[in-house]
Amino acid sequence: MAMLKTILGNLLRPSRTRAPADMPVVPPTYRGALTHDAGRCTACGTCAFVCAPKAIHFTQDPGISVSWHFFIGQCSFCGLCEQNCPTRAIHLRADVPGSTNSAGGDGLRLESVIHLQPCTRCGAAHVPLPAATMDALWAAGADEAERGYCPDCRRWAASARLRTAFTPDGAVAEGGRHDR
Amino acid sequence: MNLIERVIAISRRRSPWICRLNAGSCNGCDIEITPLLSPRYDAEQLGIELHGTPKHADIVLISGTLTLRSRQAILDIYDQVPNPKAVVALGSCPSSGNVFAGSPLVLSCSLDTVVPVDVWVPGCPPRPQAILDGIARAAKLLEDGATKSQLAKSRLAGSQPESRCGRPS
Ligand code: SF4
Ligand code: SF4
Ligand code: SF4
Numbered sequence: 001m002a003m004l005k006t007i008l009g010n011l012l013r014p015s016r017t018r019a020p021a022d023m024p025v026v027p028p029t030y031r032g033a034l035t036h037d038a039g040r041c042t043a044c045g046t047c048a049f050v051c052a053p054k055a056i057h058f059t060q061d062p063g064i065s066v067s068w069h070f071f072i073g074q075c076s077f078c079g080l081c082e083q084n085c086p087t088r089a090i091h092l093r094a095d096v097p098g099s100t101n102s103a104g105g106d107g108l109r110l111e112s113v114i115h116l117q118p119c120t121r122c123g124a125a126h127v128p129l130p131a132a133t134m135d136a137l138w139a140a141g142a143d144e145a146e147r148g149y150c151p152d153c154r155r156w157a158a159s160a161r162l163r164t165a166f167t168p169d170g171a172v173a174e175g176g177r178h179d180r
Numbered sequence: 181m182n183l184i185e186r187v188i189a190i191s192r193r194r195s196p197w198i199c200r201l202n203a204g205s206c207n208g209c210d211i212e213i214t215p216l217l218s219p220r221y222d223a224e225q226l227g228i229e230l231h232g233t234p235k236h237a238d239i240v241l242i243s244g245t246l247t248l249r250s251r252q253a254i255l256d257i258y259d260q261v262p263n264p265k266a267v268v269a270l271g272s273c274p275s276s277g278n279v280f281a282g283s284p285l286v287l288s289c290s291l292d293t294v295v296p297v298d299v300w301v302p303g304c305p306p307r308p309q310a311i312l313d314g315i316a317r318a319a320k321l322l323e324d325g326a327t328k329s330q331l332a333k334s335r336l337a338g339s340q341p342e343s344r345c346g347r348p349s
Pocket of ligand 2 (some may be wrong): 020047050051052053054055057074075076078079080081082
């Protein structure tokens with residue numbers, strides 16, 4: 001009887017099983033189209049280092065910006081870049097990247113530009129820390145002025161704090177500029 | 181375009197026959213074609229039918245890394261596909277070599293340097309619905325007479341692209 005029911009059911013159903021728009025749902029953990037948030041990226045290069053097919057590379061415009069480049073035609077969607085990005089700037093969204101007609105998949109190259117900022121102390125151009133990282137670093141009420149420092153000046157400031165702790169009167173000689 | 185040609189063009193879109201060419205794939209992309217033909221993704225609702233021989237095909241799906249040996253095979257099989265024809269490249273391998281790029285026997289270059297590619301489907305492997313979308317796009321191009329081989333033919337600019345991809349240095 002069950003078989004008859006199945007046959008009858010099959011006869012009454014339309015010939016197609018799914019309309020093109022009605023496709024099986026993509027699982028939420030699917031690693032699809034990649035997005036990059038320039039505002040969170042520190043241009044540390046970890047993503048390019050872990051990417052086996054070398055889908056990510058950087059170019060520089062010295063003193064002005066660093067560009068993060070991604071070519072989807074070289075990506076194996078392993079998700080290692082997302083896993084290893086310390087600032088969570090990369091995210092592989094759960095949607096299926098669309099096909100393209102352009103040569104070599106050129107329409108699927110991503111570029112995001114990270115603008116350099118001058119250091120508020122020494123003026124050297126550097127990649128600013130993402131706002132979230134700054135909040136985490138300076139939440140403890142350390143010197144707000146350090147927010148705009150380049151990495152070298154941050155190091156200088158940290159060692160200056162250390163030196164103050166050792167000198168009895170708390171005075172620290174203004175060391176001027178660090179060596180570059 | 182007269183009425184008969186128009187009807188032929190529409191039928192081309194409504195019933196594209198495909199053939200599959202594994203140019204050195206890891207089999208991931210080919211495995212994604214199987215569910216595409218199954219009722220779950222149901223490619224036949226678009227009139228897509230898989231054929232074993234390139235001589236019956238309108239659209240060639242090429243998957244996988246291009247290798248020194250598969251290069252000639254791709255050219256031979258592409259020549260056997262009757263005009264008009266479209267090529268759909270599946271996955272990352274044909275566009276760059278993916279993780280295999282730089283291996284001694286792998287041509288680390290785009291499939292475009294071997295045969296004219298009309299649609300690139302990104303993914304590694306692409307999801308079946310992405311492949312279905314790619315085939316539908318290629319079928320539309322066939323109807324419009326806008327595939328690269330059709331355009332080259334109408335321009336009479338040499339049907340075979342000059343192959344620029346040699347042995348990687
Ligand atoms: S995206 Fe992430 S891992 Fe890549 S350079 Fe930027 S911060 Fe580093
Ligand atoms: S997902 Fe994997 S292959 Fe793609 S860019 Fe990230 S690390 Fe590279
Ligand atoms: S694109 Fe990915 S799944 Fe497809 S053949 Fe290449 S490595 Fe395999």
